[in-house]
Amino acid sequence: MVIIMLNGGLSRLEQSLDKIKKAELNAAKYILEFPDKVIQMTVSELSEASHSSASAVIRLCKNLGFSGFQDLKIRIAGDLQNKQNNGHEYQEIHADSNIANIIETVSNNNSLSINETARILDPEKIEKAAEWLNKAKRIDFYGTGASQLVAQDAQTKFMRINKFCTAYADNHLQLTSAVTLTSDDVVVAISNSGETLQIVECVKAAKESGAKTIGLTRYGNNTLGQLVDINIEIISSESDVRSAATSSRIVQLNVIDILYVAVAGNQFDSSLNYLNRSLKAIKKSFRI
Known part of the structure; x- marks a missing residue:
């Protein structure tokens, strides 16, 4: 039996951050900064913590293609579980990166991008x-x-x-x-x-x-x-x-x-x- 873990919530937020409406931006930024807290929250709790309105949180979810806040939380939980399992996240190359770091970073980023995309492909x-x-x-x-x-x-x-x-x-x-x-x-x-x-x-x-x-x-x-x-x-x-x-x-x-x-x-x-x-x-x- 294969268990499918829904995810892609954080990736969608990150990719859409520069185009999210101003009224919904506080909620989006809060989710990205505190995803582990958000999966335990209600809409009203998130709106209060992020200084947003409940309607803004709901609109954010809909505009990102989620069926609702619960759907977003499930996918964020999947993202956190996936990160815990593979231990990797996107990395930047720095001026002092050596060849070994570059090999690992570029390969890791490419692999993560392919996997993240595979999870959202329809x-x-x-x-x-x-x-x-x-x-x-x-x-x-x-x-x-x-x-x-x-x-x-x-x-x-x-x-x-x-x-x-x-x-x-x-x-x-x-x-x-x-x-x-x-x-x-x-x-x-x-x-x-x-x-x-x-x-x-x-x-x-x-x-x-x-x-x-x-x-x-x-x-x-x-x-x-x-x-x-x-x-x-x-x-x-x-x-x-x-x-x-x-x-x-x-x-x-x-x-x-x-x-x-x-x-x-x-x-x-x-x-x-x-x-x-x-x-x-x-x-x-x-x-x-």
């Missing part, structure tokens, strides 16, 4: 997105900067199972492609912030063309997430230095892998055939 969204990708006549992957690398990785994977797809690096080509899509096509737009102007404009153009749209953004309200038909949210911790969007890129790649395997598994025999053919062709080219 299986129904993933299933629907995979269904659209499976049936699509054409797939456009949009991204800029580090997210463009993820888009290119996605193109490489889906091409190997005979999916017609593009991952143009040039924004003008992305827009040109977007306006030529049809209702039989699907867009996957990748932006950790969800506010990348070029990607938002491409998605708007794709929607006007009738294409289905899938977003891959950080958790919380953002322009891209509200614009697309399906938004797949991730959780990542970036260093203050934010060297090349490390954690977010790793998590984005992991979600692309999940979608790829879901699509390939849905058409297992043909996917295996195409994978074997592409592998054979690549091996042959290396022998020349």
Whole structure:
């Protein structure tokens, strides 16, 4: 028997902190500072301790996607239990960090980001997105900067199972492609912030063309997430230095892998055939 521990409460709060309304901010900050106390509190006790109103606490829970305060407390308890079990938390790299510290810190942060995201991924969204990708006549992957690398990785994977797809690096080509899509096509737009102007404009153009749209953004309200038909949210911790969007890129790649395997598994025999053919062709080219 497998016991599933619900969690992700603290992660959602942390990711959404800069966008939480002012009336709810005191409660949010109190929860993050004293999570062990909060799981023992009632709404009225939390509102009093955080100098918030009870209605603000309820709105905070709803705006973060929880069914209510009890749901939030259960997930915070899961977060605390998970932290106790694995003994790890997000860490920053400092000026005096040695190579051993860097190896441990970067690996730990990437692992935690993947695991935190896995806990909040909605299986129904993933299933629907995979269904659209499976049936699509054409797939456009949009991204800029580090997210463009993820888009290119996605193109490489889906091409190997005979999916017609593009991952143009040039924004003008992305827009040109977007306006030529049809209702039989699907867009996957990748932006950790969800506010990348070029990607938002491409998605708007794709929607006007009738294409289905899938977003891959950080958790919380953002322009891209509200614009697309399906938004797949991730959780990542970036260093203050934010060297090349490390954690977010790793998590984005992991979600692309999940979608790829879901699509390939849905058409297992043909996917295996195409994978074997592409592998054979690549091996042959290396022998020349």
